Amino acid sequence: MKALETxxxxxxxxxxxxxxxxxxxxxxxxxxxxxPKGTEHFITDVHGEYEAFAHVLKxxxxxxxxxIDEVFGNTLSQRDKKELATLIYYPKEKLAQVKExxxxxxxxxxxxxxxxxxxxxxxxxxxxxxxVRKALPKDFAYVIEELITERAEINDKESYYNAIIMTMIRIxxxxxxxxxxxxxxxxxxxxxxHIVGDIYDRGPxxxxxMDRLLNYHSVDIQWGNHDVVWMGAASGQKACIANVIxxxxxxxxxxxxxDGYGINLVPLASFAIETYANDPCQCFxxxxxxxxxxxxxxxxxxxxxxxxxxxxxxxxIKRRPEFNMDKRLLLDxxxxxxxxxxIEGKKYELLDKSFPTIDPNNPYELSEAEEALMNRLxxxxxxxxxxxxxxxxxxxxxxxxxCYNSNLLYHGCVPLDEKGNFRKVKIGSKQYSGKELYDVLExxxxxxxxxxxxxxxxxxxxxxxWYIWSNENSPVYGKxxxxxxxxxxxxxxxxxxxxxxxxxxxxEREDVVNNILKEFGVDIEKGHIINGxxxxxxxxxxxxxxxxxxxxxxxxxxxxxxRGTTGIAGxxxxxxxxxxxxxxxxxxTSTEDVIEKEIDxxxxxxxxxxxxxxxxxxxxxxxxxxxxxxxxxxxxxHAYRTGQILEKE
Numbered sequence: 001m002k003a004l005e006t007x008x009x010x011x012x013x014x015x016x017x018x019x020x021x022x023x024x025x026x027x028x029x030x031x032x033x034x035x036p037k038g039t040e041h042f043i044t045d046v047h048g049e050y051e052a053f054a055h056v057l058k059x060x061x062x063x064x065x066x067x068i069d070e071v072f073g074n075t076l077s078q079r080d081k082k083e084l085a086t087l088i089y090y091p092k093e094k095l096a097q098v099k100e101x102x103x104x105x106x107x108x109x110x111x112x113x114x115x116x117x118x119x120x121x122x123x124x125x126x127x128x129x130x131x132v133r134k135a136l137p138k139d140f141a142y143v144i145e146e147l148i149t150e151r152a153e154i155n156d157k158e159s160y161y162n163a164i165i166m167t168m169i170r171i172x173x174x175x176x177x178x179x180x181x182x183x184x185x186x187x188x189x190x191x192x193x194h195i196v197g198d199i200y201d202r203g204p205x206x207x208x209x210m211d212r213l214l215n216y217h218s219v220d221i222q223w224g225n226h227d228v229v230w231m232g233a234a235s236g237q238k239a240c241i242a243n244v245i246x247x248x249x250x251x252x253x254x255x256x257x258x259d260g261y262g263i264n265l266v267p268l269a270s271f272a273i274e275t276y277a278n279d280p281c282q283c284f285x286x287x288x289x290x291x292x293x294x295x296x297x298x299x300x301x302x303x304x305x306x307x308x309x310x311x312x313x314x315x316x317i318k319r320r321p322e323f324n325m326d327k328r329l330l331l332d333x334x335x336x337x338x339x340x341x342x343i344e345g346k347k348y349e350l351l352d353k354s355f356p357t358i359d360p361n362n363p364y365e366l367s368e369a370e371e372a373l374m375n376r377l378x379x380x381x382x383x384x385x386x387x388x389x390x391x392x393x394x395x396x397x398x399x400x401x402x403c404y405n406s407n408l409l410y411h412g413c414v415p416l417d418e419k420g421n422f423r424k425v426k427i428g429s430k431q432y433s434g435k436e437l438y439d440v441l442e443x444x445x446x447x448x449x450x451x452x453x454x455x456x457x458x459x460x461x462x463x464x465x466w467y468i469w470s471n472e473n474s475p476v477y478g479k480x481x482x483x484x485x486x487x488x489x490x491x492x493x494x495x496x497x498x499x500x501x502x503x504x505x506x507x508e509r510e511d512v513v514n515n516i517l518k519e520f521g522v523d524i525e526k527g528h529i530i531n532g533x534x535x536x537x538x539x540x541x542x543x544x545x546x547x548x549x550x551x552x553x554x555x556x557x558x559x560x561x562x563r564g565t566t567g568i569a570g571x572x573x574x575x576x577x578x579x580x581x582x583x584x585x586x587x588x589t590s591t592e593d594v595i596e597k598e599i600d601x602x603x604x605x606x607x608x609x610x611x612x613x614x615x616x617x618x619x620x621x622x623x624x625x626x627x628x629x630x631x632x633x634x635x636x637x638h639a640y641r642t643g644q645i646l647e648k649e
Contacts, residue, residue, distance in 0.1 A: 005635075010645060012636050017648035019640050026633050028128075029626050033618040036126040036577035037405075038191025039063060043572050044411065044532030045555045046195070047226070048203025048253065051591055054212065058089040061572040061583050063189040071122050072115075084115055090591065091182035095175050109174040113165050116181050121148045123188035126577065135187050135217070137180040143168070144181060187217060194404070196532035196554065197224025197411025197476065199394075201247045206230075207260035210390040213397075221398035224411040224533060225469050225476040228445065232465030234391040235449045236382050238374050239316050239466045242309035245377070249302040252286045261387045263380045265301070271373050272300035275356060279303065283352040283488050307357060308374065310485060313470075314364035316463055322426050323467055330485050331363035341489070348490045395449060400438045400468075400475060401520065405575070405620045408522045410438075411532040412476035413503035420502070420512040422519070425473040428460070434519045438475055441468055476533065478503060504534065513547045528552060528580070530573060544571050544582065552582055577615045 016022040041060055046053045059065065065085050072081065087094045102108050124132045129149070136144050147161060168174045193216060200206040213219055223231070226247075232240030245268070248254050257263040281299035284306065310331055317325045327344075334341045339353035357367045366374065381387065401410040414434065415423040422433035432440050441464060447454075448461025468474045470482040479498040486496045506512045507529075514524045529551045536544045536553050544553040554571040574581045617623045639645040 006644075008632070009636050009639050012632060013639075013645050013648070016633065016636060019637060019647060022633050022636050022640070026630055026637070028130075029630050029633075032128055033616065033623055033626055035128065035617050037615045037617055037620050038126065038622075039189060039574060039576040040192050040194060040405065041190045041572070041574060042194045042196060042409070042530055042554055044196035045198045045224070045535075045570065046203070046206075046209055047198055047201055048206040048209065048256070050203070050205025050208040050212075053205075053209055055089065055591065056572060057190075057193075057212070057216075058186055059085070060186070060189045061574050063574060063576075064088055064185065067119055067122055067185070067189055071118050076115075084112070084119070087112060087178070088116070088119070088182045088185050091179040093591075095178060106169055109169050109178075110165065112178065113168075113174065116178065116185070117147050117161075120144070120181055120185050120188070123185050124148055127188070127191075132188070135184060137184060140177055140180045143177070144184065191218065193219040194402070194409055194530070195219065195221045196409050196530060197222050198226045198532065199224070200230045201226040201244075202251050202253075204253050204256060205260075207256060207386070207390065210393065214389075214393055219397060220402055220404070221394060222402055222409050222411050222532070223394065223398050223400055223468075223476060225474065227394060227398075228465050228476065229469040230387075231391050231394060231445065231449065232462060232469065233381050234384075234387050235462050235465065236378050237448070237462040237466055238378055239309065239312040240462075240469065241374070241377055241381055242305055242312050243466075243469065246302065246305045246309050249284075249298060249305060250287055252298065254298075254301070261384050263377075263384055263387075267373055267376050268301055268305065269297050271369055272297055272304040275369070276300040276303055276354075279354050281352075303352075306484075306488060307355065308366065308370050311358075311364050311366055311370070312374070313466070316466055318364065320463055320467075322428065323463075323471060324426070324473075325471065328481060329364075331358060334360075334363070336360045343486075343495060346495075348492060348495065350489045351491060352489055391449070395446065400442045400445075401435075403520055403522055406523050406526040407528045407530050407575070408517060408520050409530045410475065412474070413478040413501045413531075413533070414516050414519075415473050415475060415478070416502045416506055416512070418502050420506045420509060420515070422515075423473065427464075434516075437473075441475070472501070478533070500534075507546045507551050510547055510550070513550050517550075530554060536571065544584075552580075554582070579615075 016025055039060070041057075041063070043053070043056060043061075065081070068076075068081050068084055076084070098108060099105065127135075132148075133141070133145065143164060147164060165174075168177050193213075195213070199209050199213075199221070213221075221227070229240050229243050233244040245254075245257065245265070248257055254265060258265055277300075279300065281303045284299045284302040286298050286302065314329055314331055317323060317329055330341065330343070333343060334350070334355075336353075336355060336358070339350050340347050341350055342348075357370060359365060359367075401408065403409075415425060415437065417423045422437075424431045424433045425437055426432075427437070427440050427444070430440075444457075444461040444464040445468065446461070447457045448459075448463075448465050451458040451461060468476060470477060472478075472480045478501040480500075481498055483496045483498050490496065513529065516529065517524045517527045527550070531551060531553050532555055534553060535555045536542050544555075545551070546553065552571075552573060554573050570584070572583050574583065617626070636645070640647055
């Protein structure tokens with residue numbers, strides 16, 4: 001054996017000090033390989049809609065209901081199945097409701113405890129006892145294990161189980177048990193969660209979503225452009241900070257920053273009142289629900305941070321000429337006396353002509369007050385413990401793409417030229433394309449957050465995060481421009497158009513899709529591209545399934561801002577041992593409707609790709625890792641049996 005391999009096997013011997021211990025682990029791992037693969041749940045474009053997101057997590061995009069159907073078939077009415085599903089989703093709330101109307105709680109407990117136990121048995125059946133044991137709630141671990149495990153040595157099982165259940169009811173623990181076993185079912189029906197980008201912006205609860213993900217049992221995240229701009233903000237990149245605040249103002253979500261993260265926006269409000277006191281700021285109307293509260297200075301704050309953003313972005317463009325974004329330098333194209341702007345040889349009248357903080361001779365320079373404000377805001381973002389915890393989690397659990405179980409996951413697109421070839425993009429002094437482009441952008445993004453020794457790379461990495469947010473060559477953005485300025489200040493819709501990357505036109509071509517899969521090392525026969533970011537225009541007849549099923553666009557449609565465009569509440573994807581299931585959702589109304597009226601989010605299967613044989617763990621990424629572990633343990637066994645390493649007594 002090579003010296004390095006010897007040292008590795010010796011370290012392995014510390015974990016498995018005898019032939020018996022190593023053999024037992026090999027047997028255990030080999031058994032796991034032959035279990036059905038766990039269910040993967042794909043969600044994307046959540047955009048801060050916490051309630052809808054939490055519900056989809058609870059129901060596993062219909063996985064819980066399908067598990068109920070598998071167990072009970074036609075032996076339960078649709079009404080009873082609905083009630084049972086709601087109980088599993090919201091056990092505490094449903095119990096409180098039942099207690100108000102139910103006259104015989106003992107009978108109700110007996111019936112529903114048996115039903116929950118049967119569902120949990122089915123949900124646990126594809127896992128090892130060890131894995132199930134680790135998932136059991138602490139207070140009821142022993143009881144649940146007894147109830148969901150077959151005990152051949154017990155002749156009268158029914159009496160044995162009855163005794164356990166009746167005792168729980170008698171000592172008033174049935175309610176707590178129902179909550180515990182319902183949460184266990186939610187945990188077991190989904191083995192792994194993929195978030196394919198855009199947790200942040202538009203909706204009011206991205207911080208709540210991040211809190212939920214922090215405690216989720218198994219999750220990975222593919223960064224979306226709305227995530228990366230928050231990552232840049234947390235790194236102290238000022239253009240990113242301005243974007244984050246502006247978007248929060250635009251969607252009336254400043255509470256996310258103030259209450260969710262404790263970031264003080266009073267200095268911005270004071271500056272906005274002082275600077276734009278007599279300005280109606282009509283171009284800066286806020287996207288808000290009819291019943292939401294609007295602060296009096298929202299429009300002023302919105303305009304103030306937008307102007308600052310345009311200045312800061314101009315500074316980035318000027319200091320990074322390789323970003324090739326000179327066309328987005330617009331403040332120097334304004335005739336401030338006339339109130340017009342020249343864009344690509346055409347003159348447009350501005351809808352808002354009041355720019356008290358802009359020096360026409362140096363339009364990208366912050367005023368003294370703006371500079372002081374941004375320095376203060378920057379310190380607030382850098383010193384926000386909760387925000388930093390959430391962003392570190394995004395870095396730890398995320399990346400720009402993921403290859404997992406023969407699927408390629410990413411948010412956005414792979415930049416292509418008009419012929420379908422990977423577009424060459426200059427980053428730093430070199431050109432990159434395809435997978436290398438993703439890798440180098442992710443490398444610099446991590447530098448922008450973590451680098452401490454090399455200040456130049458740290459600053460470049462911070463600017464790269466803004467680049468990822470808005471550049472036409474960014475894989476997670478994928479449009480020729482971000483027409484923020486045009487949407488605020490110019491009435492002509494033509495100049496507001498953000499043309500998509502060639503990718504979105506070419507994704508129906510099998511040669512293009514196969515080339516992308518090969519580039520990332522994914523099997524072109526089995527592989528799929530799981531793609532977030534772009535809303536599917538269902539009401540216009542667009543399908544989320546492209547290239548004969550090889551590409552699936554699963555924009556989650558959680559954002560209420562897109563509902564008019566899409567016509568539905570988006571898609572999620574389930575991949576279990578029996579195959580892939582793409583599910584469309586109708587709009588989530590409220591948690592109260594689910595509990596009180598048992599109105600679940602109606603989901604329809606759009607496409608179902610059934611495997612010829614039930615997939616096992618051995619067929620998965622986890623299986624590949626387990627086979628490597630088995631191979632290493634077999635080397636250890638050989639070392640024991642040949643005397644190269646001695647067993648430890």
